[in-house]
Amino acid sequence: xxxVRPVLLLVLTAILLAGCGNTRTSAPAxxxxxxxxxxxxxxYSVDGISLRVPSNWxxxxxxxxxxxxxxxxxxxxxxxxxxxxxxxxxxxSQLQAARQALVEQVQRRDSTFELTSSRLVMKRGLRGVxxxxxxxxxxxRRSVRSLHAYGRGIEVVVxxxxxxKQFARVDEQTFGPVxxxxxxxxxxx
Numbered sequence: 001x002x003x004v005r006p007v008l009l010l011v012l013t014a015i016l017l018a019g020c021g022n023t024r025t026s027a028p029a030x031x032x033x034x035x036x037x038x039x040x041x042x043x044y045s046v047d048g049i050s051l052r053v054p055s056n057w058x059x060x061x062x063x064x065x066x067x068x069x070x071x072x073x074x075x076x077x078x079x080x081x082x083x084x085x086x087x088x089x090x091x092x093s094q095l096q097a098a099r100q101a102l103v104e105q106v107q108r109r110d111s112t113f114e115l116t117s118s119r120l121v122m123k124r125g126l127r128g129v130x131x132x133x134x135x136x137x138x139x140x141r142r143s144v145r146s147l148h149a150y151g152r153g154i155e156v157v158v159x160x161x162x163x164x165k166q167f168a169r170v171d172e173q174t175f176g177p178v179x180x181x182x183x184x185x186x187x188x189x
Contacts, residue, residue, distance in 0.1 A: 031074040033166055035173050039181070044068070047081050048187035049156055054174055070178075075170050077178060080157040088150035090127050095120045099129040102148060110135040116143075126151035126184050132171075134164055143167035145175045151184040158182060 036054030043050040044067055053059060057072040067079040089098040099118055107113050113135035121128035128149040135144060140163075147158040160175035 031163075033073040033075045033162060033170050036177075039177065041181075042068075042070075044079075044081075045188040048152055048154065048185050049079070049081065050181075050183045050185065051079075051158070051178055052181035053077070053178055057174075074166070075162040075174070076160070077175070078157075078159045078161075080159070082155045082157070084150075084153060084155050088127070088153070088155065089129075090150075092120065092122070095122070095127055095129055098148070098150075099131070102129055103131060106131065106133075106135070106146075110137075112136045112141075121147070121149065126156075126182070130179065137161055143171075145171055145179060147179045147182065149182055149184065152186060154184065156182065156184060 034056065037056045038054070039052040040055045041050060042053050042059060047067055049067065053070045054072070057070050057077075059068050059070045062068050062079070065080050065082055067081050070077040070079070089095045099120065103115055103118065107115075113133055115131060115133040117133075118129065118131045121130055126149045128147055130145065130147045132145050133143070135142065137144070142161045143164045145158075145160045147156075149156045149158070158179050160171070160178065162170040162175075
């Protein structure tokens with residue numbers, strides 16, 4: 001047993017030395033928001049909705065009016081669908097009235113909300129109002145891009161949130177392309 005003992009002692013010493021030192025492995029940055037690697041189409045056939053989302057973000061099925069949440073780190077996109085019985089805005093003047101009502105509603109719900117910009121969306125198959133601003137979401141300051149799209153008797157809302165310091169980058173790389181990819185179609189029953 002003589003030669004085995006020095007080898008065993010050498011292995012144990014190497015293991016102990018490997019565990020020593022002043023460097024520590026830092027915890028992963030759980031709030032980090034990496035750039036999208038690429039985009040994949042996600043189709044919610046029963047709801048009549050499709051859009052392109054980052055393939056490196058996780059998508060979690062929602063319940064009720066919330067179709068899904070697509071998220072990574074401190075950024076998230078919430079996808080909502082509401083059936084409407086009242087006439088949906090279609091013309092430019094109707095969309096402008098919807099934009100004004102939407103901004104007022106958001107400001108009533110969140111007194112900290114500051115509107116940065118807004119635009120009307122008029123493309124084949126849907127009309128919409130998009131607002132961008134800063135507010136408070138679940139006690140945290142967040143910047144948001146919120147698209148309210150109308151078509152086929154439904155309103156689809158795409159709410160995209162990120163911390164204000166990271167919003168411009170995430171909005172350019174991810175939120176803008178996702179909202180622009182939204183398509184409404186006849187739901188499959």
